[in-house]
Amino acid sequence: MSVRAKRVQAVITIGLLLFVLLLPQLALADSASISLSLSFARCGDVIQITVDVPAEGTYRICWGSPTAAGAVETFTTTGAGSRTIPFAIPTTAKGTYSVYLTTEAYVELAAAAFEVIPFAQIDPTEGPVSTNVTISGCGFAAGQDIRVSLSGTTTTTDRAGGDGSWTLSYTIPSTPGGSYVFEIEVQDAGAWVVWMERYFRVTPQISVSPPSGNVGQTVQVTGTGFASNEDDVQITFDGEVRKQDIPVQENGSWSAVITIPACQSGPHVIDASGVWTRARDIPDVEFIVGAGILLDPTMAYVGDTITVTGGGFLPGETGIRVTFQGQTVTPVLTADSTGSWEASFDLPPSTHGSNTVSARGDITAPVTFDLTTLARIESFSPVEGAPGDSVTLTGSGFHGNQQLTVLFDGNPAPGDLRTRANGDIVITFQVPATTVGMQTVVVRDGGGATDSVTFTVKEKILPSPAPMLPEDGSKRRPGEITFRWGGITGDTGITYVLEISNEAGNVVWSQSGIEEFSYLVPGDDLPHGTYYWRVKAVDEFLNESLWSSRSSFTIWTVPTWVWVIVGVAVVIVLMVVAYRETKFKVIE
Known part of the structure; x- marks a missing residue:
């Protein structure tokens, strides 16, 4: 067999084998x-x-x-x-x-x-302010740009991964309660296109800080997710209104402080509501209460009545004692079936600022509350007087052992004035030099405690001194002139003002602060002419007398023609004398 024939036979054999193998598969595929x-x-x-x-x-x-x-x-x-x-x-x-x-x-x-x-979703779909929202998508084009907006404001952006997915997160800002739209946009042909919308509902919520405390403690309650500028917002404690007419901001948030009332110890419910926001829509906040006391008022003057209310003590607890700065101020008390009790006392003498009121029972450990003692002027006698007059002032609630400043229209009263160790004031002093009329007297100690009272400053007129020398109508030759007057006796700190004027009424010479009853005026100060002088008295408190009556005097010099006549007369006399002496000698 030739090589070519062998190759043909091999190809036919392989084809038959493949046909045998694929025939079942083709049959399976067909069916x-x-x-x-x-x-x-x-x-x-x-x-x-x-x-x-x-x-x-x-x-x-x-x-x-x-x-x-x-x-x-x-x-x-x-x-x-x-x-x-x-x-x-x-x-x-x-x-x-x-x-x-x-x-x-x-x-x-x-x-x-x-x-x-493509598909996108948000989780969760509702929640209060500060909720962290996860926004995720899948089935987007790989590498596609994504943008998410909340009510028209872009919040965050991302780019889809190779599998077409993406994930973003966003924290809900302070915003009024209600439904809002997340718009999911994709970039298509260089433009942003809103592809999908997802809704999120902002729900109201309150928080309390701290989450637990004692009777009488102040806590801060904060609300979010209320309606913008919502009216009639109030806070309740176990259903009882503790604060109302709370102003709400434009973003639906608000904050207020309440005082925990007298109640049993244990868990209690704090809630809130408004004209549109219902209490049932707000999750209740549980507040754990312990023993404590409340004071009414919390700021008072010495002698004011203070009411103390206790709560959180054991029901029926005995041996309850109330102290002020360690001093017992009420009888021994017994709590009622709810662990509450009430007593009162008059605020004893105490120093300005925070003082401690404490209560404890046979079982309950001491609990405290700060009471602020206020400064007060209690009496000012007399209520009117002139500068230099003595007045007595009493007060309470100032800092202990402190230097006192007493100001009449800004002018300090003289003397070393101080408070007592218990904060009381009993001082006597002189009215300082100040303007006449109704004035506000401010009393302030070194620690800053202050109070004020009105006082009428009257005018005080001193006796007028009497002019003595030079006498009225007298004439004086040029030279030093001693002015003398009748002074005021019996008073200390008196000085005098001497004033000299010319015939036209113009003051040509004056001197103040003269301590004696006389004063020497140099001759060069007053040339030839007629003058008028007067004097008045002034004391250390700037009280003045009226001016004395005016006395006149004249300073004169001999005219030249008089000196000529006198000279001629002298010459004549000398000539007469000489003639006589000569005549007598001739006769002899």
Whole structure:
């Protein structure tokens, strides 16, 4: 046999073998089929795959390719027939994919087309302010840009991965309660397109800080998710209103402080509501209460009545004692069946600021509350007077052993003025130099405690001094002139003001602060002429007398012609004398 004949025979033999091997597979393919309950769906959706197989054997369902990498299900049958298999669409990018029915060796028997469509979701779909929302998507185009907006404001962006999925997170900001829209946009041909909308509802919520405390303690209650500027917002404690007419901000949030009332120890409910926000829509907040006391008022003056209310003690507890700064101020008390009790006392002398009120029982450990003592002027006597007059002032609630400043219209009263150790004031001082009329007197200690009272400052007129020298109408030659007057006796700190004016009434010379009853004016200060002088008294508190009456005096000089006449007369006299002496000598 020739080589060519042998080659032809080999080809025929191989063809016959392949025909024998493929004939069964072709028969299987002709009789196998696959169908899908849906032709498109989202990632994660479950569809039903129905297959028809022609014979017994092991078969596979493949996604995307008839290979081991695409195998998603393997099953075995004992004969020809139909089978329905549930199938969850895997996370994959947007597009059309084939679902294959193959033999165990991944020989394709049948195929069906399936389209994956984009999908996005948010979790959760409602919650209060500060809720962390997860926004996720799948079935998008690989590498596609994603943008999420809340009510028109962009919140965050991302880019889809190779499998078409993406995940973003966003924290709900302070915003009024209600429904809001998350817009999911995709970039298409360079433009952003709203592809999907998802709704989120902001719910109201309150929080309490701290979450537990004692009777009498103040706690802060904060609300969010209420309506914008909502009216009639109130806070309740076990259903009883503790605060109302709370202002709400534009973003639906608010905050207020309440005081825990007297009640049994243990859990209690704090809630809130408004004109649109119902209490049942707000999760209750449980607050754990322990023993404590309440004071009314919490700021008071010495002598005021203070009411003390206790709560959280054991029901029927005995031996309850109330102290102020360690001093017992009430009788021994017994709690009622709810563990509450009430007593009162008058605020004893105490220093300015925070002081401690304490209560304890036979079983309950001491609980405290701060009471603020306020400064007060209690008396001011007399209520009117002139600068220099003595006045007495009493007060309480100031700091202990502190320097005091007493101001009349800003002018300090003289003297070393101090508070007592217990904060009381009992001082006597003189009214300082100040303006006449109704004034506010401010008392302030070194620690800053202060109070004020009104006082009428009257005018005080001192006796007027009497002019003595120079006498009225007198004439003086040029030179030093001593002015003298009758002074005021019996008072200290008196000084005098001397004033000299000319005939036209203009003051030409003056001097203040003169301590004596006389003053020497230099001769050069007053040239020839007629003058008028007067004097008045001033004390250390700037009280003044009226001006004395005016006295006049004249400073004069001898005219030249008088000196000429005098000279001529002297010459004549000398000549007469000389003549006589000469005559007498001749006769002799």
